[in-house]
Amino acid sequence: MLREAACGFGFLGLAGLLAEQSELYGASANPLAPRPPHFEPKAKRVIFLFMHGGPSSVDILDPKPRLFQDHGKPLPIKRPLAFDKKPPGPLMKPLWEFRPGGESGIPVSDLFPHVRDRADDLCVIRSMVGEGVDHGAALLQTFTGTSTFTRPSMGSWVLYGLGTDNQDLPGYIMIKPTLAHGGSLTWSSAFLPGAYQGTAVGHAGLKVEDVKDEPIEYLIQKGFTPEQQRYELEMLQAVNRRHAARRGHDPQLEARIQAFELAFRMQTVAPEAFEVGKESEATKKLYGLDEEVTSDFGWQCLLARRLAERGVRYIQCTHSYKWDQHTDLFEKHTKNAREVDKPIAGLLTDLKATGLLKDTLVIWMGEFGRTPVSQAGNGRDHNPYGYSIWMAGGGVKPGFLYGATDEIGYHSVEDRMHIHDFHATVLHLMGLDHKKLTYRYSGRDFRLTDVAGEVATKIMA
């Protein structure tokens, strides 16, 4: 007769026993166990704010006087490979005023007044370079380093390198990610073990309402009460342990027994992390949850903070697929920026107030910028040759401007930061040497930065 099955709530004891056993089998039992970085990290986690579609750098972070002077004049250089097949339109001046923000005086346009108030937290990089002129290629390269092959995403590499601190939550969470332009390939673990792939919370096509009740698939038991499920799991573990005992405690059988323990804990603990509604009214207001226009991205940002403070290693908020203004730049960028500006500023304010910003690297970027020339009279085409992003917290210089584009904002010319360099830099901030973070697959050692990548040491605080 099975005494352990009869004793009711034996879970904690069992978990302890299993933890001991797992030590016998070494770290291999849990691929997500925290691992030491290569060197002292500046950031422990990442919050990536992805502006899908390609926000226009010359209208947001990279003011170019020459565009005002030469507004309406033809492009003075040969146009590089473009997405638009028609001849380029004339130079088009920025559609918004730029004003200095904070004490650092970093210019940010009127599109982002709230973020501008946080200018002293920002490290603006104006010299990003990618290779894809179409969204798919650009997204894949932004997230995986290449658009040609399926490769692990940056978050997967980070998780592979560092593991995660909170075993009750996934270590790499994509909040409402896009399904387009690579879709889940942008958070895939590719040839890295599956445990390192991102866990999606809904997708960009869903409303927060559709997502929040079961943020992660299979997380919620719907048929049985927790007490009833407890009985079942105890029975299952008893059956499994007896099975394992008769097979000389094969480590893979033990690992699966442990996986059920972990799953049960996750199911008990994780939902609370997603209960954004429990935040105070003041906090919700800070993120714009009280206004319809900002409520979606505000929810994402506030959830990101909740996950960050619970030790999730890598979190992405996604504003998809909004920023692709080949036409109607003024109307649509205005609307887009309104949806994210306040939530982002709220996130920065909140992270700073709670002290999390010190070791949380916040990254704001799109897959590329937009051309200084107009398209269809009132829009701009894709520009991967020189665009702006910003980082904050996590060991980057606050209130700092890095790199520059040419006079018209088309090409990056100074302190050029290719996506490989960007990846090398982010890994460096996380305490990982991008040249050492390798994985042997198909007879070769792979890394996020392939055979390139230089760390931008100038931006380190």
Place this chain on the structure above:
Amino acid sequence: MKRRLVSPLRGHSSAELGFSFSRRACTLLLACFLPASHSLARAAAPGEFFEKKIRPIFADNCQGCHNPELKTGGLDLSTPEGFANGSRSGPIVSGDNPENSRLLSVIGYEEKLKMPPRMKLSDPQIAALREWVMAGAPWPGAEVTSPATVAEQQAETEELLFTEDQRNFWAFQPVDDPAPPEVQTESWIQSPIDRFVLARLEQEGLAPASPADRPTLLRRATFDLTGLPPMEEEIARFVADDSPDAFDRVVTRLLGSPRYGERWGRHWLDVARYADSTGNDEDHRYPHAWRYRDYVIAAFNEDTPYDQFVREQIAGDLLPSGGPDGVNRRGIVATGFLALGPKALAQQDKDKMLYDVYDEQMDVVTKAFMGLTVTCARCHDHKFDPILTKDYYSLAGIFASTKSFRLPRTFVSKPWVTPLAPEEEYQRYLQHRDDIAAKKFEIVDMVSEHVERHNRRLVGKLAKYMLAARRVYHDGAVLGDLAVEERLDKDVLGRWVSYLSPQTDDTRLHLSDWQSAPEETLPEVALAYHAGFEELACEWRETMRRWRKAVKKAVKRKNMPPPDRPKFDAEEDPFFYDVNFSERGPFALSEEEQDAVIPPPTGAVVAGLRQELKLLEETLPREPDLASSVAEGDLVEQKVFIRGDHHNPGESVSRGFPTILGGRDEPPITESSGRLALAQWLTRDDHPLTARVMVNRIWHWHFGEGLVRSPNNFGKLGERPTHPALLDYLAERFVDGGWSIKKMHRLLMLSSTYRMSSEAAADSLGKDPENKLLTRFERRRLNVEAIRDGLLALDGSLDLEMGGTLQFGYGTDRENSNDRLSMNPEKVDRRLVYLPLRRANLPTLLNLFDFGDATTTTGKRSGTNVAPQALFMMNSDFVATRARNLARTLLDDGSTGNAQRLERAYLITLNRRAESYEIESGLAYLDRLGSEPAASMEDLDAWQSLCRVLMASNEFIYLE
């Protein structure tokens, strides 16, 4: 002879002269990393230094603009002459004073002119250039080399191309035919393969595991060959069957089951990186992919000889058809192997896109059939294996001379499809379809002119209509009278009245300005509505005009489906949408109403055209079936791309196969792409890799690990065979046996090796922890198909219909629409192999259980254990439903008691009899669930819980 291409540089100014401001993107990123070197330029091989360090810098960073065509700033950096001539402002390297060469100051970003403009070269690159300039800037290409000399040099160096070790590497040696060795324990031998295994064990002083018990063996063989659990009655029959050939008959039965092809076909689909969409950027559907999948399943079920299977997948379209109409349907479909890879259709650098596709095709061909990683040689000679860059491009020439696209250079490229019908029949069909499109267009063109004129007249009176309508619904004016009085169309006005009348709980925000306007401002408000509407109407007319133009163009060009009629987005302007397009919208016109506004003579013509259209539509033949495939293309003189950069072609290479495998001894390929020759070369009986690689895969899928534990990599960085003689023995038997895969299954499965238990004999586990000596049958987790299909089989829900497609539609979908997701395997009951896969968004379940990513060939899946998998077992509706259904089946049998029900539950889920203590603890569990207050479950719930325990158990998910 080295010419010194240096002249003195006189007085360089800082004015913009010489180099131009280049913006051309020309870097291939793989090429950028060049470690610094401080000795090579002056060393014995300056030519090598130039080729390795200097030429790539020029190629990657400069020649985009400084080439013979553009010659930006007068400078051409692609030839020694161009370099010697310098830029418009003179030579760029100073012979007398090399340190002050313009080249160095410009690349050093020391003056106003900075080159390359987009990014300063890396320090090692600058150092290399400096070293080169200081050494006199020797450019070895200045000597003209005749083709004859090249050939001579090649012949001379062939021997030197590869090291002794490379040439003697095991995988490149001819397959041996070893005799099965003698062993001490003859009684253990049931198959020749046992001799190889046991001889090795005896050598190590180890004993094999004891035989697995009958139920275990049956479960193993059934899952192994069909991916499904054995049925209750099969277990009973096998356990009771004492005849010596009982297991033999089980294997025969399973190999004859159609389920076999579904299981083993799926194994091959892993190798073929099969999926139903292009993945990558836009993830367009491959609507015909399923035909290839069905071909693979059928090929396994029919035991198609493997050599034929290989030939068909590479060049099936070129094999004789045997049919009366000369169309080799099977062969064409089989080339889906090449056609169904991931593709970046929206990549705008179309040459890059094409060569990425060829690269992908080469990768799958070389790994799948030869276990070789050839594609590393795209940018440089393979670092570890003897594959030369030239070999890469020789092979690339074959794929570059093959068509993989119908329209390679459209904005979104269109992959190739072949009709599975005679070409004339397909052309007739296309012609007929074009005729329909043309007829439709003729009608639209004729009607739209009049409809537009009518609409324009109505729009001109919009404000008037609104005001009049209000007088009817608000002030009680009589509609008919008012229409006459205001000279408005009575019917239209009627519709305005019903549209504008306030509704209870009116949610039409776009009408609130109108409805809340004070009386005196109404005319003004009406005019505002009018103005906005008129502007949109104007834009919309333009949209429609452009559409008609595009249709006209498509109709003229033929063979191009005309674009769909644009639809106005209701969200953009609900008012405009309602009025123009909603049903009974004030200005909307049904087809009959449209006819009414056409003047009678035209009306008659339109009616005639409609009649003709009807006839055309009725007589349209069925569209011939299509297949995603490849076809012979224009023959390409393939060049080596320096450092993999297609913008930077080097010397030409002939089409052919890898040198180390004797590729250069083959007859030259001149008249065709070489695909057929490649297929034939790969399937020669004496090819050292093809048979070895496949028997190893078969071994791997049976035993969980191959004899070579890296099934896709037989190269230097792959694993060495644990039993080399056995591998060769199997390869020989495979070829001897007519490349029959089913014979191979029998050879392997009817052995003692296959029938061992998973419990190692004493000592063996310690001495053979990784089971490399085959001391036991490796316990392994079921793959996702077996878990999911197996669970569906347990409760009797599995739908065994074979073949066909579950995917509908073409192209891709709106960003972030649910249609971008793959079909959810938890919501369909067909076998998983039949569910279409969208590469960019695979189902959660597949990601969870290590399916892989379906974008590169997979030789080996992993079998991880992570918490999210446990959550699936605990909480998914899918498993809950399976458990509940099974519970119901058990309970429905009223003739038995709970103990017998438990017996049956064990038999169905774990395929063995329950032990008595298991019955006891099961009964106790059911009892507790019913009686303890915290649980207090009904019978069905309790049984569901118990069934789920068995389904989620380690014993279910681990195959022994």
